[in-house]
C-alpha cells in the first residue's frame with residue numbers, strides 16, 4: 415500500500431529523526447516530495463510512504479500520538495474556475511508549481527497532481543477561487 | 549492630421565470608425581510606424597481589472613410604511629455597516645467596510661471573508677441582501693427598527709461612486725524582512741521571496757494617455773460592465789510626479805473618481821476581494837476609450853510594456869514608515885515574464901490585477917464602439933496637469 419501525506423511538525427519536533435526511526439521500525443519505504451518550514455516555524459514534510467497496510471497505519475498512528483498533524487493528500491485543494499480572475503498573485507507562493515500560467519490561453523491553471531495541499535494559495539486568492547475540499 | 553471627437557463620433561454612427569485595443573495598437577505601430585497608424589485609427593480602447601479599495605455604492609431604499617429615518621441611525625447590509633449620515637433612506641456602503649463582529653487581525657492574519665465589496669458583488673449578481681436598521685423615532689419617521697431583504701431591482705437608485713480608481717502606475721511590492729507579511733499588495737514572502745504588482749501596464753487607461761489630454765470631467769467609460777463616467781479627478785491625484793521622457797510617471801500618479809449606475813453592471817466585472825491580513829476590497833473593471841486626435845496621442849497610446857517602468861518598494865519597513873525609498877525599477881514586460889532581477893536575486897512575480905480581464909474589457913469596449921452603441925464624449929473640463937503644481941500632501945500629526 416502507498417500513501418501521499420503531508421506531515422505538520424510542531425517546532426519542538428522539527429529536529430528529531432522521527433521518520434527514519436519509523437521507517438526502520440515498520441519496514442516502510444519513503445520518498446520525500448517536499449520539505450519546508452512555514453513562517454510560523456512549523457515543519458512541513460510531504461512524502462510518499464509505502465509498506466504493508468497494517469504497518470503503514472501503525473506508523474501514522476504513532477506520528478499522531480507524537481503530536482504530528484497528518485494530512486492525507488486526498489483531502490484536497492480545488493480551483494473553482496468561475497471564480498478565478500487569472501490575476502497570477504498565487505503563482506509565486508505555490509511551493510511546488512501546482513499553479514501556473516498557461517501562455518497560449520493567458521490563463522492561470524491548476525495541476526491537482528502536483529498539489530501538496532499546503533493551503534497558501536487559499537489565503538492568497540482574493541476571490542476565493544482556491545478552496546479546501548475534505 | 550487632426551481629428552475632432554465630433555468627426556470620430558460621426559464615423560462611429562455610420563459604423564465606419566476604426567477601433568483597436570491598446571495591445572493591437574502597439575503591434576500595429578511596431579510594424580507600420582506611428583505616423584501611418586495615427587491616420588488610420590480613430591479610437592484606442594484600454595482596460596484594467598484590479599482591487600480598488602476607494603470604491604463604494606450609494607443606495608436609496610425607498611420609504612417603508614410606517615416611515616423610518618435611517619439617517620443618523622445604524623444600517624447594515626448582510627451585517628456590513630453602511631454609512632447613514634445622509635437623508636432618511638440614502639446610504640453609502642464602502643468597499644472596505646467590515647461587519648462589526650469581524651475578528652479583523654485579532655486572529656492574525658485575518659481572513660476578511662466578507663465585507664462591503666462582497667455586498668456590492670452580491671447586489672450586482674441579483675442576490676437577496678439582508679437590510680437591518682436601528683435608529684431613533686421622530687414625529688414624521690415613527691419606526692425605530694427594520695429587518696428585511698432587498699435586491700438590486702427593489703431599490704430606487706444604486707449609484708457606484710468610486711473616489712479613487714484607475715491608478716496611473718503602481719508600486720511593485722516586496723518584503724526585505726525575515727518574516728512573511730500580509731499587505732494590500734498580497735502575501736509577501738520574506739527576503740524577496742516574491743514581488744507583487746498591480747497594473748495592466750500597456751493596457752492600463754491612464755498609462756495610455758499619461759497627461760490626460762483626452763480624459764477629463766465627463767468622459768464616458770466602461771465601468772463594471774456598464775456605462776459610467778469620469779466624475780472628478782481621483783483622490784490622491786498627483787500629476788506632478790517625476791516622469792520618464794515618454795510621459796510615464798515613475799511612481800503612482802493620476803487617479804480618477806468614477807460614477808455609474810450599478811443596475812447596468814455585471815458581476816463578472818465587479819468582484820468582492822478578501823486580502824488576507826489586510827481587509828476587503830472591490831475588484832473593479834474599467835475601460836476608457838482614447839480618441840486618436842493626433843499623432844502625439846497615438847504615440848502615447850502605443851507605449852509598450854517594455855517602456856513602462858514601476859518602482860519596487862519594500863513593504864516590511866519602508867512603506868509602513870513612509871520612506872520614499874525605491875529599491876529598483878522594472879518594466880511590465882519583465883514583471884509579466886514571471887520573474888525579475890532585484891538586488892542580485894531572481895524574484896518570482898505575481899499580479900493582483902488581471903491582464904486577461906483587462907484585455908476582455910478593452911475588447912468589449914471596442915465592440916460597443918464598432919457597433920455604434922457607445923459614442924465618445926468631449927470632456928467638460930481638464931484636470932490639473934503637471935504644470936499646475938497640484939500634488940498630494942501627507943498628514944501632519946500635531947498636538
Ligand code: SF4
Nearest residue numbers: 508529530532533535
Ligand atoms: S495548496 Fe495551493 S499553494 Fe499549496 S501546493 Fe496546492 S496549489 Fe500549491
Ligand code: SF4
Nearest residue numbers: 498499501502504539
Ligand atoms: S489568486 Fe485566485 S484568482 Fe488569482 S490566479 Fe490565483 S486562483 Fe485565480
